[in-house]
Amino acid sequence: MDVKQQRDVVISVKITPDIRDKLHFVATNLGQSPATVASFAIGQYVATQSAQFNAALNAGTQMASALAPGLMEFLNKLLESESCSSSKECLEPPQQSAAEKTKKPTKSSRFETSSKLKPSMGED
Secondary structure (H helix, E strand, O other), X not given: OOOOOOOOOOOOOOOOHHHHHHHHHXXXXXXXXXXXXXXXXXXXXXXXXXXXXXXXXHHHHHHXXXXXXXXXXXXXXXXXXXXXXXXXXXXXXXXXXXXXXXXXXXXXXHHHHHOOOOOOOOOO
């Protein structure tokens, strides 16, 4: 379905002589006026940029929506914790006892403790 939109808004842009020559070349080869080609080019550029901005916005919104439940759960646990005397203590990982540090991991405990490991921040 071909829908034509009337172009009734006028704008003025300054371009270099080189771009003007290229615009005239393209317009001549397409059998269109330079104004029509410029209008199409501007419309295509704006549509592409708009689509990219909307995609980025949607991705950010989806990411926030995906992270929100886990973040809310963490914050609620943090606020409800009565054993924390300061926020710094609540955010620090629990300390292992000496017995836990020297205990040799079994096959099943290796998998249980692997999720508790801190990710490396490039410190070797």
